[in-house]
Amino acid sequence: MSLPTPESLQPLILQTLASSPDGKIPDTRELSFNGTSLSSTEAQSVVRAVLDSLASKEMVEYKQITTTTYGLTEEGEIIAANGSHEFRVWQALPVKGAGEPIGLPDLSKLIGADIAKVGQQRAFRNKWIAKDGAGFVRAVEAPSDETADQVKEIKEKGDHSRGEAITKELQKRKLIQPRKHIHYTVSKGSQFSTEVKQLETDLTVEMLQSGAWKDASFKQYNFAAAGQPTDGGALHPLLKVREEFRNIFFDMGFTEMPTNRFVESAFWNFDAMFVPQQHPAREMQDTFYVKDPVKALRPDPEYYERVRKVHEEGGYGSIGYRAPFNRDESEKLLLRTHTTAVSTDMLYKLANQEGGFKPAKMYSIDRVFRNETADATHLAEFHQVEGVVADYNITLGNLIAFMQEFFSKTGNHKLRFKPAYNPYTEPSMEVFSWHEGLGKWIEIANSGIFRPEMLEPMGLPKGVRVLGWGMSLERPTMIKYKISDIRTLVGHKTDLDQVKKRPAVRLEKGDD
Ligand SMILES: N[C@@H](Cc1ccccc1)C(=O)O
Structure with a gap:
């Protein structure tokens, strides 16, 4: 059966109203269209669309009516087909003296445990069956199976003609369930006519100039209509992951390093970390140098x-x-290529602070710059998550333990460590994490123990070890939000839909 369109239904509704003696359609389920009834839920929603449109022109008024009918549950259907549980128990039992009495275990085998248990209790209460030795026998000749009759009648008629109390009881026993139906009662509106007038929505300049406004009919404004939803604020995915990492660092007792200096001298970015001046990373194709001013340095001369x-x-x-x-x-002068420039400056300050060195745990999350061509996995500017732990008597074992604790707090439990090389750390260690989605190990951090050649010139006491590590903020963000192109995270290419999908909420640790 195909549904009528609103266009085809509209004349039917208007004609029915015009020809009805009291100008009413008491129940739109009574309408029929080309011989088919419009009582179904789907048909009534088309009726509703037509009524809304006519009501907005004040051609009709309508009220919604909600009625409830009842249908059988799965269990109700079984009872309608085979009789109630108590009836089936009675059926299975012998007449007293005509056979062995049957106990519950055997009844269960005959008609199923669930039916036997409930049915036996009810049949006993109804006095349809009686105890005989260890089992039961029939106690009446032919019980009248009221429940099955009630359920069958509801199945046929859909209403509660047997009375509300019975309906409630059957519903409580989960044999029937209610179904809601929405339909309408309609009457003529103040602008009723069988002809639908063309209504103007807006008064236009053209209508004013031509005078057409004088004969035009205008649509009523619907002040109750919901407006276009406006966009609320939303946090960028990078900000959310940054917040999550921050919370983890704070939990672990770290303080935040000040990272607001994007322009650094090569001294702090490279020399102070014992990166040789001939190192390839210092070349123009890897590092952005500042043209103006070319140079600046404020080192402590000693x-x-x-x-x-x-x-x-x-x-x-x-x-x-x-x-x-x-x-x-x-x-x-250059744009810092890593936030380790910041860590280095902070370590120097830590060594030379008033009162001398004190153990410290510090982190930073901020932007760094590398002269790279952007592609799906590289950007010329990205964010680094960086940390240092400076203390006496710490070893590579502490670094590994830190990594395990930190990453397990982000939900990464499977880590692997691989020896690596950095000019400023010895030993150096890359950290890999098992990525379930990609089905492979991916590198997530670079780390190591800073070399004495870097730490001792700063004046850090002998015996102080400094663990350090760095990683990008973009990579975990891409993994978390399943972003395949890093460029959709930045600048004018930011995928705003992706950002809007996640409205601004106060972030708790582990929120996404
Ligand atoms: N600076 C390194 C990270 C790192 C920091 C500290 C110690 C070791 C490694 C990088 O950019 O990859």
Whole structure:
């Protein structure tokens, strides 16, 4: 049966109203269209669409009526077909003296445990059956199975003609369930006509100029209509993951390092960390250098001299690089290539603070810059999550334990560690995490123990070890939000739909 369209239904409704003596349609379920009844839920929703449109023109008025009918549940259907549980128990039993009495275990085998148990109790209460020795026998000749009759009648008629009390009882026994039906009663409106007038929605300049407004009919404004939803604020996915990481660091007793300096000298970005001046990472194709001003440096001259010396000549047990160390190179300004420049500056301050060195745990999350061509997995600017732990008597074991604790708090429980190389750490260690979705191990962090050549010129006491690590903020964000192109996370290419899907809420740890 195909549903009528609103267009085809509209004349039927108007005609029915016009020809009804009291100008009413008492129940729209009574309507029929080309010989088919419109009583179904689907048909009534088309009726509703037509009524809404006519009501907005004040051609009709309507009220919604809700009625309830009843249908059988699965159990109700079984009872309608086979009789009530109590009836089936009675049926299964012998007449007294005509056979062995049957106990509950055997009844269960005959008609099923559930039916036997409930049925036996009810049949006994109805006095349809009686105890005989260890079992039961029939106690009446032919019980009248009221429940089955009631259920069958409801199945046929759909209403509660047997009375509300019985309906309630059957519903409580989960034999029948209510179904709601929505239909309408309709009467003529103040603008009723069988012809639908074309209504104007807006008064236009053209109508004013031509005078057409004088004969036009206008649609009523619907002040009750819901407006277009407006966009609320939303947090960028990177901000959410940053917040999550921050909370984890705070939980673990870290303090935040100030990271607001994007422009650094090569001294802090490279030299102070014992990165040789001839290192390929320092070349223009990897690092953005600042054109104007070209140079600036405010090193403590004694510290600068110690750094120069360890590079050129060695010291603190090291033979150094034995290569020329050039002040011009140190003074170059650049966009920091890693937040380890910040950690280095903070470690220097930690070594030289009033009262001397004290153990510290510090983290930062901020932007870094690398001269790279952007593609689906690389950006020229991205964010680093970085941390350092400075204390006496700590080892690589502490670094591994930190990684396990930190990442398990982000939901990454499977980690692997691999030896690596950094000019400023020894040993160095890459951290891999098992990615369930991709089905492979992916690198998530780079780490290590900072070299004495970096720490001792700063004046950190001998015996102080500093664990450090760094990772990108974008990668865990992409994994968490299943983002395949890193470029949709930044700048003018930001995928706003993706951001809007996640409205601004106060973030708790572990929220997504
Ligand atoms: N600076 C390193 C990360 C790192 C920080 C501290 C110690 C070791 C490694 C990077 O950019 O990948």
